Amino acid sequence: MDKNRLAAGSFRLLLHVVLIVGVFALFLWANGKDPIQAVRDTVRINLLQWRGLWGVMVRMAPLLLTALAAAFPFRAGLINVGGEGQFFLGALLGTWAALNVPGLPQWITVPIVLLAGAVGGGLWGWIPGLLRARGWVNETISTLLLNYLAPLIVGYFVFGPWRAPELAIYPQTPEFPDVARLPALGTTRLHVGFFIGLLFLFAYWFFIHKTRWGLEMRSVGGNPEASRRLGVPVSRWVVLAMVLGGAMAGLAGIAEVAAVHYRLKLAISPGYGFMGFLVNWLAGSNPVGIVLMSFVVALIASGGFTLQITQRIPYAAVNVLLALILFVVLAKPASGILAKSLARRWKA
Amino acid sequence: MNGDWFLSWISGAILYAAPLLYPTVGEVLGQRTGMVNLGLEGLMLLGASTSFALSVRLGNPWVAVFLGAGVGLLANLIYAFLVVKRNASQLATGLALMFFGLGVSALLGKPYVGQMAAALPKYPLLGPRSLLFRYDLLVYVAFLLAALAWVFLFRTRWGLQLRAVGENPAHAYAAGISPARVRLAAACVVGFLAGLGGAQLALGVTQTWSEGMTAGRGFIAIALVIFSRWNPLRAIVGAILFGGAVVLQLQLQARGIGISPFFLDMFPYVLTLFVLLLWGRGVRHTAPASLGRVYFGTEERGG
Numbered sequence: 050m051d052k053n054r055l056a057a058g059s060f061r062l063l064l065h066v067v068l069i070v071g072v073f074a075l076f077l078w079a080n081g082k083d084p085i086q087a088v089r090d091t092v093r094i095n096l097l098q099w100r101g102l103w104g105v106m107v108r109m110a111p112l113l114l115t116a117l118a119a120a121f122p123f124r125a126g127l128i129n130v131g132g133e134g135q136f137f138l139g140a141l142l143g144t145w146a147a148l149n150v151p152g153l154p155q156w157i158t159v160p161i162v163l164l165a166g167a168v169g170g171g172l173w174g175w176i177p178g179l180l181r182a183r184g185w186v187n188e189t190i191s192t193l194l195l196n197y198l199a200p201l202i203v204g205y206f207v208f209g210p211w212r213a214p215e216l217a218i219y220p221q222t223p224e225f226p227d228v229a230r231l232p233a234l235g236t237t238r239l240h241v242g243f244f245i246g247l248l249f250l251f252a253y254w255f256f257i258h259k260t261r262w263g264l265e266m267r268s269v270g271g272n273p274e275a276s277r278r279l280g281v282p283v284s285r286w287v288v289l290a291m292v293l294g295g296a297m298a299g300l301a302g303i304a305e306v307a308a309v310h311y312r313l314k315l316a317i318s319p320g321y322g323f324m325g326f327l328v329n330w331l332a333g334s335n336p337v338g339i340v341l342m343s344f345v346v347a348l349i350a351s352g353g354f355t356l357q358i359t360q361r362i363p364y365a366a367v368n369v370l371l372a373l374i375l376f377v378v379l380a381k382p383a384s385g386i387l388a389k390s391l392a393r394r395w396k397a
Numbered sequence: 398m399n400g401d402w403f404l405s406w407i408s409g410a411i412l413y414a415a416p417l418l419y420p421t422v423g424e425v426l427g428q429r430t431g432m433v434n435l436g437l438e439g440l441m442l443l444g445a446s447t448s449f450a451l452s453v454r455l456g457n458p459w460v461a462v463f464l465g466a467g468v469g470l471l472a473n474l475i476y477a478f479l480v481v482k483r484n485a486s487q488l489a490t491g492l493a494l495m496f497f498g499l500g501v502s503a504l505l506g507k508p509y510v511g512q513m514a515a516a517l518p519k520y521p522l523l524g525p526r527s528l529l530f531r532y533d534l535l536v537y538v539a540f541l542l543a544a545l546a547w548v549f550l551f552r553t554r555w556g557l558q559l560r561a562v563g564e565n566p567a568h569a570y571a572a573g574i575s576p577a578r579v580r581l582a583a584a585c586v587v588g589f590l591a592g593l594g595g596a597q598l599a600l601g602v603t604q605t606w607s608e609g610m611t612a613g614r615g616f617i618a619i620a621l622v623i624f625s626r627w628n629p630l631r632a633i634v635g636a637i638l639f640g641g642a643v644v645l646q647l648q649l650q651a652r653g654i655g656i657s658p659f660f661l662d663m664f665p666y667v668l669t670l671f672v673l674l675l676w677g678r679g680v681r682h683t684a685p686a687s688l689g690r691v692y693f694g695t696e697e698r699g700g
Contacts, residue, residue, distance in 0.1 A: 187623070195670075201660075201663050368503075372496040
């Protein structure tokens, strides 16, 4: 009986995937591209080659962390849609640290840089957290507005005081010194940020499920009034959940800069903050689900870059594909826990 | 001299208010039925890019504007289907719609970046010789629409039914109103007006197309809905305030004041946040009670 349901579920999932790919293929075809070649290129370059697979994992690194940026507040009943802004502010403060550390060895410098990034993101989470805790502004709307402020602040520094003199054409900071760069695994591009993401996913699970604080935070998300009467400091948890979430996105931002770009510029995110929010939502805030969904979204994003080169399809097509997938998932009654059920099957 | 500056500021504020007023009024109606739509930004972009492309192709801005608004309506049917029929999460559906609009509009608009489109004709308010207060018809219509929306919401039977659905869908259902039908109709209006706002922005205000040109206006519209406390007339005040912020920033930049343009660009967003902060307290009591909640229907579904 249960086996039958599983089979039916898998079949429906397969049907959905086929449906999405079909719609997207139609869309590409309407734009005068070859959809079959596009799918073949994506699979061949990103999944069947080690280099491509490392690339997908490099893209997973920021998604793991920006998904956590939504997950921590979500457990406290908050909607943090500000991962994008927190990502940028983390990159900003981390860059400030990286460009100003005196000659220290790498094993001290890198943690300092990462910490500065986390502080930057945390700060950008603290503002909406405070506004919400005081009952002044809803955190959904304030985080959305703060998303538009953060890149402007970065723009000011990148175009102004921090602009590298040697490359006058591109507005960007000077390169990070070697000691401030995140080390990569062997000769691959896979950097420490990916493992930091996994580490924090574990820490998140441990914090939420195995500590008293996690219980308090979840109780705030479940029933704030009851928690208040039981003596849980509700507004403190509201602020803290937003700060923790912001710190995760900030960490993602500085890791991306210090491991991939080596310098701060405006083009550091193809929407990682928003994607992370959707990853977390698809995964139902479940850590294993976050890993799985990050992989799927990272594969789509990598595929987008592949197609940009091989078929000259604009990167914007990735957003369309992402949206189509979400629409199909949302259309499932009782949706949103796709990855959760996948994770359960994984364990079984 | 100073008076001139002030007049041109007011004149510009009204111009920049209009493309914001359309999605804001639409979202007021939508939220009055209990639906939050975070996809307004995507809908505006769709309206802007399709109307701009069509205006270049057809040479007729009016046809282009209405087809652009129609595309907004069609795109929002996805939202309506998912939220009303499939009880999907409103926030996630809205964000997915934002990604959809962002992607599709960028693909559609790509060949038209840097092109000239047939713009909407302007009609001067103060006689033919004045350069100030010259607006296209849609600017005038925007303010009229806000007033009409107020009358509809608070002075007609249909408006009462609409608000009843937003306050308590189960009670509305008991009173013989179909919450699903009311929300579907409202979603059509939201899509049409958001698309119209985007179209007016592209063909009446900026008269160019660039990727992501709405620059967060869809999200600011949602903030203005809260600011206006779900009242279309107060939405006019909010829209003019934001329009004034945009114009002030543009004027300061044109005068070459020694402030970085990046800081000036922040002004409208900071102002929106600040205004929400000042007005935010007590908002919870005016918000439609069922806002954002999934309505599963009153009848027992077969299980």
